[in-house]
Amino acid sequence: xxxxxxxxxxxxxxxxxxxxxxxxxxxxxxxxxxxxxxxxxxxxxxxxxxxxxxxxxxxxxxxxxxxxxxxxxxxxxxxxxxxxxxxxxxxxxxxxxxxxxxxxxxxxxxxxxxxxxxxxxxxxxxxxxxxxxxxxxxxxxxxxxxxxxxxxxxxxxxxxxxxxxxxxxxxxxxxxxxxxxxxxxxxxxxxxxxxxxxxxxxxxxxxxxxxxxxxxxxxxxxxxxxxxxxxxxxxxxxxxxxxxxxxxxxxxxxxxxxxxxxxxxxxxxxxxxxxxxxxxxxxxxxxxxxxxxxxxxxxxxxxxxxxxxxxxxxxxxxxxxxxxxxxxxxxxxxx
Amino acid sequence: xxxxxxxxxxxxxxxxxxxxxxxxxxxxxxxxxxxxxxxxxxxxxxxxxxxxxxxxxxxxxxxxxxxxxxxxxxxxxxxxxxxxxxxxxxxxxxxxxxxxxxxxxxxxxxxxxxxxxxxxxxxxxxxxxxxxxxxxxxxxxxxxxxxxxxxxxxxxxxxxxxxxxxxxxxxxxxxxxxxxxxxxxxxxxxxxxxxxxxxxxxxxxxxxxxxxxxxxxxxxxxxxxxxxxxxxxxxxxxxxxxxxxxxxxxxxxxxxxxxxxxxxxxxxxxxxxxxxxxxxxxxxxxxxxxxxxxxxxxxxxxxxxxxxxxxxxxxxxxxxxxxxxxxxxxxxxxxxxxxxxxxxxxxxxxxxxxxxxxxxxxxxxxxxxxxxxxxxxxxxxxxxxxxxxxxxxxxxxxxxxxxxxxxxxxxxxxxxxxxxxxxxxxxxxxxxxxxxxxxxxxxxxxxxxxxxxxxxxxxxxxxxxxxxxxxxxxxxxxxxxxxxxxxxxxxxxxxxxxxxx
Numbered sequence: 001x002x003x004x005x006x007x008x009x010x011x012x013x014x015x016x017x018x019x020x021x022x023x024x025x026x027x028x029x030x031x032x033x034x035x036x037x038x039x040x041x042x043x044x045x046x047x048x049x050x051x052x053x054x055x056x057x058x059x060x061x062x063x064x065x066x067x068x069x070x071x072x073x074x075x076x077x078x079x080x081x082x083x084x085x086x087x088x089x090x091x092x093x094x095x096x097x098x099x100x101x102x103x104x105x106x107x108x109x110x111x112x113x114x115x116x117x118x119x120x121x122x123x124x125x126x127x128x129x130x131x132x133x134x135x136x137x138x139x140x141x142x143x144x145x146x147x148x149x150x151x152x153x154x155x156x157x158x159x160x161x162x163x164x165x166x167x168x169x170x171x172x173x174x175x176x177x178x179x180x181x182x183x184x185x186x187x188x189x190x191x192x193x194x195x196x197x198x199x200x201x202x203x204x205x206x207x208x209x210x211x212x213x214x215x216x217x218x219x220x221x222x223x224x225x226x227x228x229x230x231x232x233x234x235x236x237x238x239x240x241x242x243x244x245x246x247x248x249x250x251x252x253x254x255x256x257x258x259x260x261x262x263x264x265x266x267x268x269x270x271x272x273x274x275x276x277x278x279x280x281x282x283x284x285x286x287x288x289x290x291x292x293x294x295x296x297x298x299x300x301x302x303x304x305x306x307x308x309x310x311x312x313x314x315x316x317x318x319x320x321x322x323x324x325x326x327x328x329x330x331x332x333x334x335x
Numbered sequence: 336x337x338x339x340x341x342x343x344x345x346x347x348x349x350x351x352x353x354x355x356x357x358x359x360x361x362x363x364x365x366x367x368x369x370x371x372x373x374x375x376x377x378x379x380x381x382x383x384x385x386x387x388x389x390x391x392x393x394x395x396x397x398x399x400x401x402x403x404x405x406x407x408x409x410x411x412x413x414x415x416x417x418x419x420x421x422x423x424x425x426x427x428x429x430x431x432x433x434x435x436x437x438x439x440x441x442x443x444x445x446x447x448x449x450x451x452x453x454x455x456x457x458x459x460x461x462x463x464x465x466x467x468x469x470x471x472x473x474x475x476x477x478x479x480x481x482x483x484x485x486x487x488x489x490x491x492x493x494x495x496x497x498x499x500x501x502x503x504x505x506x507x508x509x510x511x512x513x514x515x516x517x518x519x520x521x522x523x524x525x526x527x528x529x530x531x532x533x534x535x536x537x538x539x540x541x542x543x544x545x546x547x548x549x550x551x552x553x554x555x556x557x558x559x560x561x562x563x564x565x566x567x568x569x570x571x572x573x574x575x576x577x578x579x580x581x582x583x584x585x586x587x588x589x590x591x592x593x594x595x596x597x598x599x600x601x602x603x604x605x606x607x608x609x610x611x612x613x614x615x616x617x618x619x620x621x622x623x624x625x626x627x628x629x630x631x632x633x634x635x636x637x638x639x640x641x642x643x644x645x646x647x648x649x650x651x652x653x654x655x656x657x658x659x660x661x662x663x664x665x666x667x668x669x670x671x672x673x674x675x676x677x678x679x680x681x682x683x684x685x686x687x688x689x690x691x692x693x694x695x696x697x698x699x700x701x702x703x704x705x706x707x708x709x710x711x712x713x714x715x716x717x718x719x720x721x722x723x724x725x726x727x728x729x730x731x732x733x734x735x736x737x738x739x740x741x742x743x744x745x746x747x748x749x750x751x752x753x754x755x756x757x758x759x760x761x762x763x764x765x766x767x768x769x770x771x772x773x774x775x776x777x778x779x780x781x782x783x784x785x786x787x788x789x790x791x792x793x794x795x796x797x798x799x800x801x802x803x804x805x806x807x808x809x810x811x812x813x814x815x816x817x818x819x820x821x822x823x824x825x826x827x828x829x830x831x832x833x834x835x836x
Contacts, residue, residue, distance in 0.1 A: 056381070056669065057669045057672055060384060077743055078381065078742075078743070079742060079743055079744070080537065080742060081533065081534060081536060081537045081742060081744075082533040082534070082536035082537060083519075083536070085533055085536075086533055086534065086536075086742075086744075089533070115524075120533070163793050166790075166791055171521070171524075172519075172521065172522070172523065172524035173524050192790065192791075192793075194787060194790050194791060195521055195522055195524075196521070196787075197521055197783065200658050200659050200665070203658060204475060204477075204658055205478055205479070207475055207656075208475040208476065208477075208478055210478040210479070210791060211791065219672075222677065223657040223677045223678050223679025223681070224656075224657060224679060226677060226679065226681065227657075227679045227681055229656075295675070296672070296675075299672050299675065299677065300672065
């Protein structure tokens with residue numbers, strides 16, 4: 001073979017390779033193009049709760065902004081029921097094309113899997129985490145007239161009382177309830193747990209002086225705290241909350257390492273193209289970093305946290321381990 | 336005078352052109368979704384919430400509030416005309432309202448509902464203006480024991496709702512209880528009667544049962560009696576209440592307004608309780624007792640006034656305490672938060688133009704509703720003369736859309752169909768579904784409050800008697816029970832006598 005022939009052969013093979021590459025690219029084109037052009041149609045954001053609930057407001061505010069950034073409307077769809085499991089299952093079985101997203105929280109991914117003996121979805125295998133959006137600690141509160149001023153006094157009062165102090169929570173198996181369980185174990189006390197259907201009725205009873213104290217997310221109680229009807233005595237997270245900067249954490253009051261909060265995050269079905277996940281991650285991070293959105297999340301009692309999807313996945317894993325232990329030790333079970 | 340200053344500020348805010356326009360838009364939309372069966376204010380307000388981001392706080396709340404009380408107006412229209420209560424408080428309107436419609440007095444019934452609602456709305460607005468802060472404290476006085484006793488009273492009152500056999504009424508109440516058990520137990524978190532179906536985990540939805548037993552059941556039953564239809568369509572004579580009618584509705588409207596204003600303040604179904612408590616009261620007080628259940632005008636005037644007054648005063652705990660008394664109020668709180676306003680006791684002092692503007696807008700909105708609805712009465716009444724084969728498919732379609740809109744789930748539509756057949760069977764057996772629906776709502780609440788009261792008292796039942804409010808309510812309940820039982824024993828004797836003759 002002469003040099004020319006070799007060159008020609010090489011050229012041919014190079015041409016072939018190029019054309020093969022073009023063909024391959026051509027085949028791959030629809031997928032890449034859709035990931036590149038994504039989104040070309042409205043995106044559904046599934047909220048596992050009723051319209052108007054705390055998470056719903058966060059979802060609508062953030063969804064609206066993500067829509068503006070991606071230049072496609074984000075349509076919020078409420079699918080309440082079965083502690084959020086119906087919505088989570090719906091997204092788990094949706095097409096992984098980035099047009100169905102879920103606002104999930106601690107309860108759905110880190111508590112329900114150990115609380116329910118069987119779930120129709122796998123919280124790890126069926127989902128691709130996009131990003132953490134916000135974290136909201138719970139707050140321990142008493143009636144403003146109550147003699148209890150701090151956590152030490154609460155524990156002392158609980159130990160001194162014959163029948164135990166009554167603790168109101170927004171419901172069985174909620175983060176607030178399990179935070180209470182975790183604290184009972186940490187502080188070696190026993191409370192008389194009074195579960196409610198949602199925080200509003202529980203608040204009324206604490207304000208009416210019928211229940212000794214209450215654990216709930218900050219937003220539901222914030223206006224009462226600001227009006228001086230309720231006295232916050234501790235927040236449950238590792239850090240103080242920006243909404244209640246003067247309230248010390250449980251950790252600060254003699255129980256170091258105590259950390260229990262509710263995170264809110266964005267998830268899509270497993271198998272969603274990486275490019276789409278990255279685009280959503282960037283848009284969501286941009287949305288929650290905007291000052292006005294940050295302020296709205298703060299009014300709901302949360303801190304906005306962005307981050308990568310890997311960071312979010314790690315947080316989900318750590319939380320699942322923590323809560324499954326609490327659920328097992330408290331003996332709580334549903335179904 | 337601070338009060339006049341506040342009112343002036345309220346009028347100033349509510350009477351701007353923008354706010355008037357949005358108020359009108361709200362009540363118009365509210366009436367429309369109220370008339371359409373199954374579509375409720377909760378879903379509508381939730382969908383419109385993002386649209387209010389760009390509006391000023393006052394304007395958006397004025398519009399959202401308009402949707403809420405507009406829906407109360409519209410809801411009774413469907414209840415009266417086609418026996419379809421879209422909301423729990425409209426159940427009572429089906430009892431005599433629909434009977435009036437069947438007797439060719441649909442126009443009078445609708446006009447009565449509109450006038451009663453307007454009067455109630457006006458008085459309730461005054462109540463809010465004068466007493467909102469002190470009344471807010473009342474809601475805090477009601478704990479688990481007090482609510483339980485209130486529910487007992489309500490349940491006994493619901494027996495009065497049934498016209499016909501007392502045994503049937505008891506039976507339907509029991510069925511209502513059983514249906515109410517379905518779902519997750521609040522105390523233990525256990526699933527009851529959900530048969531492993533996740534959709535049943537939160538219990539059955541009121542709207543599904545109401546659409547099924549009332550709407551579908553009625554339609555199936557009417558397929559067998561096509562002939563009777565033309566008769567009442569032809570008999571429509573007058574649209575407006577006569578002087579005699581007006582004389583009869585004055586007192587029921589005032590009593591309904593009073594009770595509605597009071598019960599509306601209590602979180603958790605206050606307006607609904609008010610509607611049927613006044614119905615029971617009127618049935619006892621009215622000189623025309625025999626007409627109840629067969630188209631008594633008092634049976635429309637009183638509960639309609641009560642539920643509108645209750646809807647109005649349910650704003651009190653939301654505005655003054657930041658506590659939502661129903662899902663709509665929870666949405667309003669969400670709307671305020673989005674606007675950067677922290678709902679709670681500070682709203683009145685920090686946002687006076689919002690607070691007073693909203694209250695005054697409610698009165699203006701009620702006036703708009705009256706002006707909007709009275710001329711429409713003639714058009715609505717014509718709906719009755721639409722032939723079945725056009726009307727029913729339309730109703731069925733809207734029932735399906737409405738039920739689907741609750742949870743975005745097709746499972747709910749299948750459930751509605753099952754309840755439709757149940758409703759048909761009940762109708763054939765001559766059993767009234769209204770007591771069942773009320774027991775369905777009250778049963779789970781009673782259980783929840785009973786168990787919570789006992790949890791808090793460490794199992795001591797004396798709380799129900801020694802709490803003054805709870806004790807007083809139970810005494811009234813016992814008296815009412817006696818009042819219910821005595822005449823029915825007497826009546827059954829009379830009936831037996833007539834049969835012999």
